[in-house]
Amino acid sequence: MMTNDYDKQSKDQLISQLKELQQRAAEYEIQKQYWEQLFTNSPDAIAILDNNESVISINTEFSRLFGFSQAEAAGHNINDLIVPLELQKEGLDLKTRTDRGEIVQVESVRKTKDNKTFDVSIIGKPVVLGGNQLAVIVIYRDITARKEAENALYQGKERYRAVVESTPAMICRFLPDGTLTFVNSFYCEYFKTSETEIVGKNFFQFIPVEDQGKVRNHFLSLTVEKPMITYSHQVISPSGDICWQEWTDQALFDDRKHLIEYQSLGRDITKEELALEEKAGLEKQLRHSQKLEAIGTLAGGIAHDFNNILGIIMGFTELSLDDTGEDSLVHRNLKQIYYAATRAKDLVQQILTFSRQIDDKKVPIRISTVVKNVLKLLRATLPTTIEIRQKIAEDDGIVLTDEIQIQQVMMNLCINAQQAMESEGGILEILLQNVFLDTDYIKGKDLKPGLYVKLSVIDTGQGISSENIKRIFDPYFTTKGPGEGTGLGLSVVHGIVKNHGGDISVYSEPGRGTAVHIFLPVTDTEEAAYTEESHPLAKGNEYLLFIDDESALVEIGTRILENLGYQVEAWTNSTEALNSFRQAPWKYNLVITDQAMPILTGLQLAGEMRRTRPDIPVILCTGFSDTINDENYKNHGINAYVMKPMVKKEIAAVIRKVLDGGT
Secondary structure (H helix, E strand, O other): OOOHHHHHHHHHHHHHHHHHHHHHHHHHHHHHHHHHHHHHOOOOEEEEOOOEEEEEOOOOHHHHHOOOOHHHHHOOOHHHHHHHHHHHHHHHHHHHHHHOOOEEEEEEEEEEOOOOEEEEEEEEEEEEEEEEEEEEEEEEEOOHHHHHHHHHHHHHHHHHHHHHOOOOOEEEEEOOOEEEEEEEEHHHOOOOOOHHOOOOOOHHHHHHHHHHHHHHHHHHHOOOOOOEEEEEEEEEEOOOOEEEEEEEEEEEOOOOEEEEEEEEEEEHHHHHHHHHHHHHHHHHHHHHHHHHHHHHHHHHHHHHHHHHHHHHHHHHHHHHHHHOOOHHHHHHHHHHHHHHHHHHHHHHHHHHHHOOOOOOEEEEEEHHHHHHHHHHHHHHHHHOEEEEEEOOOOOOOOOEOHHHHHHHHHHHHHHHHHHHHHOOOOEEEEEEEEEEEEEOOOOOOOOEEEEEEEEEEEEOOOOOOHHOOOOOOOOOOOOOOOOOOOHHHHHHHHHHHHHOOOOOEEEEEEOOOEEEEEEOOOOOOOOOOOOOOOOOOOOOOEEEEEEOOHHHHHHHHHHHHHOOEEEEEEEEOOOHHHHHHOOOOOHHHEEEEEEOOOOOHHHHHHHHHHHHOOOOOOOEEOOOOOOOOOHHHHHHOOOOEOOOOHHHHHHHHHHHHHHHOOO
């Protein structure tokens, strides 16, 4: 019984093991068929080689790709079948590598049964079992299409680069943060760099900080609908100079409208910008010149009318002085009025000189007197936060100059100093002394060695930068804001100093103030005397014709001339005066006429009178004229020229000089 049970158990185990083996065999068969299907139907060409590289098996794609059937390929060396003759060494090298157990991955060329070559990728892997290499599996893939695409892309890139490199403009590509991904040789040449050095760097390094935001906003504003923009901005050249460039940026998008990068084409427009700035500067200068010309014309017109008013004041004052006793209070009051009017007359002459309506005359002047007078005026105008310190030598040398121009120099320099200190206050120091400039000092300067008056204007203000100090004498250059300065002050000062044969120098440091030193050559001529002449009035008894369109001036002129002993016929109408002259030309000894009159001017009237009587002497009086002055009046046939308002002593002397043949 026990034996039967044992036999039955053994039989069941054998049946179970047999079923398991049958199941495994079925699974193996399925796996075998699966791998055979993968091998046979793989989209890549596969060859199984023995250790001598002879073909054991090939798949369908191998047959299709290379043209060999299984029967034609089996047993043949793979190198003899598909490796071109010139690549046999490569085939041997690949075998050597697989024999070492390496997985080989290469791209090469193989041939078909009919000797047509094409590009393939090759993967070779040894089959090792139990430490022994049994075979080699080699996978081939046709990459002809990919190679052609790569070659086309390469050629396209080369053509693109050829076009880019031959374009006479800067071309670059960059990412939204400004990182450069491509630059052409023109870009590298401009910025003195190379492609390897600059690609990967940020182009914002070439743009001044104040312009970086504007540039970034320009290209970040680009969209699919508006992918291009052109703008200009400043750049920092390799030499450190600020230049101008114009760039056209284009945003590049993919098929899904996602931004890839930016492409930009640029050119240097520095010369164009400078030309525009120069044009704008010239236009500004023209407008300013026109403004100055208009101011000068206005000044002349005002001077004419004001001189007539002064003539009335001074004339009647002089007449009243003659009618009052010198010891009386009225006489003393009238004297003060007369002196004030004389100062007003001098002021008008200064205005005309400043507006260039009359020529300045240089006379020997002690500069200290002018400087002190200007400082008196400045004390009343400077804010209390500015302290004036002066050290003026009393024995300063005599300079051949024009008082108005020296006043102009002082006012310009002191006003500049005031503006430099107006925010925090400070000290304005004026120094005047005699100095001797030797050959060492004047070396390289347009000066002669000798004695000079040195005028120094020193302030403790904000100072001037080294860049600006080089340009401070340039016309229209100013560091002030719009409407705060013309930029003419220091250029005018420079012109005046150079016109005197002098020199000007400026020393300044930001935050430490400015010192301006002016040197004017001393003259041997004695200082001009301004004392009144003490000789008596020149008088006479001749018959005078007096014409002025201002009735009050006619009355004054008549009374003054009659008080001097002359017989006077006066007119306010130039045409009526001419008619009267023509009726009896020989009874007049002298004609005194105003220049600016309606119908006939003084010059026209004199010309008409001389048609009748060529030898008639003429004195021309004017408050202002843009055609005649005391240097060219004789060219117009005038015997004497007198600036209004007329002063009794002056006109008395001129009349006698003309009548006595002094002209």
